[in-house]
Amino acid sequence: MSDRLSFHVQRDSFLHRLNPLTKLTLAFALVVVAFVLPFYWTPIFVLFAVIVPLSVSGKIFREFSWAALRLILPAVGFLFVMQALFQPIGEQVVFKFYFLDATTESVAYAFRNAARIFVMISAFTLFLLSTHPSELMSDLTRRGLPSQFSYVVISTLQIIPQMQAKANAIIAAQRSRGLDTESSFLKRAGALGPLVGPLVFGSLVEVEERAIAIEARGFTSKRAKTSLYEIADSKFESVLRWSLVALVVLSIGLNLWHS
Amino acid sequence: MAFVNVRNLTYAYPLTKQPALQDINLQIEEGEFVALIGANGAGKSTLCYALAGFVPHFFKGELQGEVEADGKLSSQSTLSEWTLNVGLTFQNPFNQISGAKYTVFEEIAFGLENIGVPREEIKVRVEEALALTDIRELARRSPYSLSGGQQQRVALTSILVMRPKLLVLDEPTSQMDPVGAKEVFSAVRKLAQEGMTVVMAEHKTEWIARFADRVVALKEGRILMQGAPREVLTSDLLFENGFGVSRYTSAAREARRRGLWTKKSLPVSLDEAAEGFGAIR
Numbered sequence: 025m026s027d028r029l030s031f032h033v034q035r036d037s038f039l040h041r042l043n044p045l046t047k048l049t050l051a052f053a054l055v056v057v058a059f060v061l062p063f064y065w066t067p068i069f070v071l072f073a074v075i076v077p078l079s080v081s082g083k084i085f086r087e088f089s090w091a092a093l094r095l096i097l098p099a100v101g102f103l104f105v106m107q108a109l110f111q112p113i114g115e116q117v118v119f120k121f122y123f124l125d126a127t128t129e130s131v132a133y134a135f136r137n138a139a140r141i142f143v144m145i146s147a148f149t150l151f152l153l154s155t156h157p158s159e160l161m162s163d164l165t166r167r168g169l170p171s172q173f174s175y176v177v178i179s180t181l182q183i184i185p186q187m188q189a190k191a192n193a194i195i196a197a198q199r200s201r202g203l204d205t206e207s208s209f210l211k212r213a214g215a216l217g218p219l220v221g222p223l224v225f226g227s228l229v230e231v232e233e234r235a236i237a238i239e240a241r242g243f244t245s246k247r248a249k250t251s252l253y254e255i256a257d258s259k260f261e262s263v264l265r266w267s268l269v270a271l272v273v274l275s276i277g278l279n280l281w282h283s
Numbered sequence: 284m285a286f287v288n289v290r291n292l293t294y295a296y297p298l299t300k301q302p303a304l305q306d307i308n309l310q311i312e313e314g315e316f317v318a319l320i321g322a323n324g325a326g327k328s329t330l331c332y333a334l335a336g337f338v339p340h341f342f343k344g345e346l347q348g349e350v351e352a353d354g355k356l357s358s359q360s361t362l363s364e365w366t367l368n369v370g371l372t373f374q375n376p377f378n379q380i381s382g383a384k385y386t387v388f389e390e391i392a393f394g395l396e397n398i399g400v401p402r403e404e405i406k407v408r409v410e411e412a413l414a415l416t417d418i419r420e421l422a423r424r425s426p427y428s429l430s431g432g433q434q435q436r437v438a439l440t441s442i443l444v445m446r447p448k449l450l451v452l453d454e455p456t457s458q459m460d461p462v463g464a465k466e467v468f469s470a471v472r473k474l475a476q477e478g479m480t481v482v483m484a485e486h487k488t489e490w491i492a493r494f495a496d497r498v499v500a501l502k503e504g505r506i507l508m509q510g511a512p513r514e515v516l517t518s519d520l521l522f523e524n525g526f527g528v529s530r531y532t533s534a535a536r537e538a539r540r541r542g543l544w545t546k547k548s549l550p551v552s553l554d555e556a557a558e559g560f561g562a563i564r
């Protein structure tokens with residue numbers, strides 16, 4: 025089973041050293057700007073003038089472009105084609121697919137939407153690649169987010185590897201009792217039925233034990249928690265965050281004024 | 284005065300009639316290493332929960348008697364106060380993984396973060412604990428990628444790092460191979476020598492005989508017998524009550540029945556058995 029449980033890639037870079045909240049604010053700000061600034065090329069500008077250079081300076085360009093090309097582009101491409109064909113606007117037909125027309129206008133419209141979505145997903149991909157989830161949560165907890173809330177978020181993110189580890193254990197156990205898990209897919213799918221029970225009901229029963237286990241390690245202790253990670257923050261970053269907020273407000277203002 | 288005092292403890296889980304523990308009286312000295320043995324359902328885990336304060340603070344139900352440790356009564360403390368002094372690991376290591384951490388190192392640090400230990404001290408203590416249980420090489424792995432035995436070591440380490448005065452371990456080596464189990468026993472022995480009080484539910488009688496100070500045998504929620512490991516583990520009483528003891532003991536007992544085993548005491552380890560059987564010729 026894979027050891028990678030998060031998207032996070034450990035590198036020593038300017039981007040990695042930024043405070044998690046700064047990066048989160050930046051991601052949100054980029055998305056808002058890409059969506060509301062009333063200039064056609066804004067999303068493309070944000071992508072190539074901000075996100076891509078950040079991924080380079082963050083030393084995660086390779087991982088980022090892998091995600092962008094293999095995961096985001098196909099999804100966004102599909103969205104583009106759909107919107108170009110189905111959006112009933114414009115006169116100038118550039119492409120015909122049975123009874124569906126893509127017009128210059130609908131293509132332009134679909135392109136802008138696709139670019140916006142692309143920016144949205146890639147901004148958060150960049151954020152996830154450069155931010156350790158535990159650091160994000162410790163930082164937010166330090167700023168007053170209840171620790172129970174961070175626990176729920178983080179442990180939800182871990183459900184998949186947890187389920188996977190458990191499924192492996194159950195499969196091993198069932199196999200040792202003669203359950204067929206190696207022949208054809210259909211046969212296996214049928215035979216794996218018995219796995220569902222322990223996997224689901226097991227989880228419910230285990231909740232109690234896990235609750236005791238984290239209790240045994242002081243989870244509900246009244247003392248102020250500390251964090252293994254030193255999470256950097258500075259006056260500069262605080263100024264940067266407020267500037268980003270200002271930028272968001274400004275963009276929204278411009279959008280309202282423009283329309 | 285004893286460090287742990289269990290007095291007339293009787294406890295039944297909610298909605299059950301048959302008590303899981305009945306009239307338990309147990310005194311444990313500081314720095315003593317006590318092994319709990321008994322068949323499945325004998326009440327070992329329940330006694331561990333009672334020592335660790337989860338009975339009655341987490342598991343409700345009917346409780347009589349009291350548990351005292353370090354001069355305080357569990358019923359008079361809150362659970363979080365109690366767990367600062369008393370550490371517990373569970374039978375199933377998988378359910379002890381906090382689920383909130385990505386590496387073993389972070390997982391072990393979790394408890395220290397919760398009780399507000401300063402960062403630099405956390406790092407030092409985690410390193411020490413990793414060395415103690417010999418799992419330094421797992422530090423960067425995900426807790427979910429580990430084998431059951433490795434997870435048990437991580438679970439043990441994440442409690443040890445909290446430096447409890449009383450360490451309660453519920454079958455901590457059940458998923459380990461014999462060598463790994465022996466290492467855990469020997470690490471625990473060392474901790475006891477340094478003053479930690481240890482209660483361990485276990486089945487591996489050979490290591491119990493070698494490392495523990497005392498054995499408490501539970502049957503159907505009651506203490507059947509307790510005393511020095513060798514005496515208890517080779518006793519007829521345990522044998523008559525169907526306890527699974529070491530095969531060396533069983534073999535010698537059978538040999539004694541046939542008049543072959545002439546030594547006064549029965550063996551608990553391979554070496555003793557070999558010696559005794561060697562003398563038969």
Ligand SMILES: Nc1ncnc2c1ncn2[C@@H]1O[C@H](COP(=O)(O)OP(=O)(O)O)[C@@H](O)[C@H]1O
Nearest residue numbers: 296299303321322323324325326327328329330
């Ligand atoms: N959560 C529970 N609710 C009700 N009964 C329980 C619970 N846990 C254990 N028991 C019962 O208590 C008795 C003692 O169990 P346990 O302490 O787990 O024994 P052991 O650890 O020695 O196998 C058993 O009869 C068991 O069925």
Ligand SMILES: [Mg+2]
Nearest residue numbers: 327328374453
């Ligand atoms: Mg048990």
